[in-house]
Amino acid sequence: MEERLHAVDFARLIALPEEDPERRRAEASPEFQAMRHMLEEFEQPAASGGGDFDDARDELERRLVAAGVVDAPARPAPDAVGHTGGSRRTGLLVMLSRPATRAGLAFAAVVVVIAFATWTLNFRDGDHLMRGSMGATEFRMTGVREAPGEVVLHWTPAPQADQYRVVFLGADLIETSRVEGVKDTEAVIRAGQLPAGLTSGAVVSVEVEALRGGDLISTTPARSIRLP
Amino acid sequence: MRSRPDEATPDEALIAEYLGDRGGARGRAALSGLIERWSGRVYGWAFRVVRERESALDLAQESLMQMVEALPRYEPRGKFSAWLFVIVHRRCLSAVRRRSLDLDREIDGDSLGARGAGPDAEHESAAAMRRIFAVMEQVLDPRERAALWLRAYEGMSVEDITQVLRVDGASGARGLLQTARRKLRAALDHEGGS
Numbered sequence: 001m002e003e004r005l006h007a008v009d010f011a012r013l014i015a016l017p018e019e020d021p022e023r024r025r026a027e028a029s030p031e032f033q034a035m036r037h038m039l040e041e042f043e044q045p046a047a048s049g050g051g052d053f054d055d056a057r058d059e060l061e062r063r064l065v066a067a068g069v070v071d072a073p074a075r076p077a078p079d080a081v082g083h084t085g086g087s088r089r090t091g092l093l094v095m096l097s098r099p100a101t102r103a104g105l106a107f108a109a110v111v112v113v114i115a116f117a118t119w120t121l122n123f124r125d126g127d128h129l130m131r132g133s134m135g136a137t138e139f140r141m142t143g144v145r146e147a148p149g150e151v152v153l154h155w156t157p158a159p160q161a162d163q164y165r166v167v168f169l170g171a172d173l174i175e176t177s178r179v180e181g182v183k184d185t186e187a188v189i190r191a192g193q194l195p196a197g198l199t200s201g202a203v204v205s206v207e208v209e210a211l212r213g214g215d216l217i218s219t220t221p222a223r224s225i226r227l228p
Numbered sequence: 229m230r231s232r233p234d235e236a237t238p239d240e241a242l243i244a245e246y247l248g249d250r251g252g253a254r255g256r257a258a259l260s261g262l263i264e265r266w267s268g269r270v271y272g273w274a275f276r277v278v279r280e281r282e283s284a285l286d287l288a289q290e291s292l293m294q295m296v297e298a299l300p301r302y303e304p305r306g307k308f309s310a311w312l313f314v315i316v317h318r319r320c321l322s323a324v325r326r327r328s329l330d331l332d333r334e335i336d337g338d339s340l341g342a343r344g345a346g347p348d349a350e351h352e353s354a355a356a357m358r359r360i361f362a363v364m365e366q367v368l369d370p371r372e373r374a375a376l377w378l379r380a381y382e383g384m385s386v387e388d389i390t391q392v393l394r395v396d397g398a399s400g401a402r403g404l405l406q407t408a409r410r411k412l413r414a415a416l417d418h419e420g421g422s
Contacts, residue, residue, distance in 0.1 A: 007314035011306030030364055030373035034382060037374055041392045042273050042313045056281055057268045063289050069296060070260040175322065216323060222294055
């Protein structure tokens, strides 16, 4: 679908006073209305959790530490809209700050990595789908080569994938175009033959989706490229 | 010992601190504070969309990593939570794209686009979509518009729409959707016949 509200635009419009003419025009759009309602819900953490919400949140934190996105030591959980994480969360953060716990987590991370490596090496044609945090980190782009008139993308093969899809994202990470049915682990983007929706010279994010039987099984982290 | 971001520090200040000291201790602490502030909500939303813990964890992790990559392009005059929300929500929708783009068959097998270009919204022509949006704005009230959009284009369940729009009554959002669809169809029929 085209003309979706962009993240940057939505963030700007929602920050305007309700009486602002531009905001009022935006409010007439069903998409803006829907996004505003969803945003209000998104900002309410207590209403968004599943049954194992706290455990999942802790698991997410472990993954982000393992991926090097955040540091392992405890940090406060500041809350922009006045909610707190609760005593269980605070207790966890205190526990995480202890040297013994940190050493344990480091050991656990090593065990997870070894287990995944073993699983990968032993992988044969089973029924496993490449899901979970390791799928997200191991299926990745290995290179972007920019040459005059073309950009070549390379990525690691995803176990069980029968084809790949190259997805282009705008500055707000909303999909702007895609190339379907890529059989190899590389794609060449040529000037003059750009997929619809892309502009030569523009900087975009690109990610690769691995598919099996038409089902998405893994996605690489996004990389930025300049289109030829 | 790493300094801890003040809980009252606005999101924008944490972003500025991170961008000003990427790779440094202060920058990493600011980024960690920002992520910790929002990670629960990100996971919660992903879970709401995909209804499955592992997939939700994958999506939350990917969304937050994308957020970090996109932070240099963030415009501070906007509202950070809204910017982040769009990233998260669109990423989740991509994961369930086919399901989310199916139009509303659950109500009674009918749909917004069924009259125009078939049940698959991806293949709707831009002109047909613009026409439907224009009619929606003319004949539906804001809540009906939002409900229909959430159902048809955001792939949200009727139960979730009931909660998001805070719809009262036993039928929840189902009744609202039925009313909206009936009004929309009547308007489209009238427009097509005139």
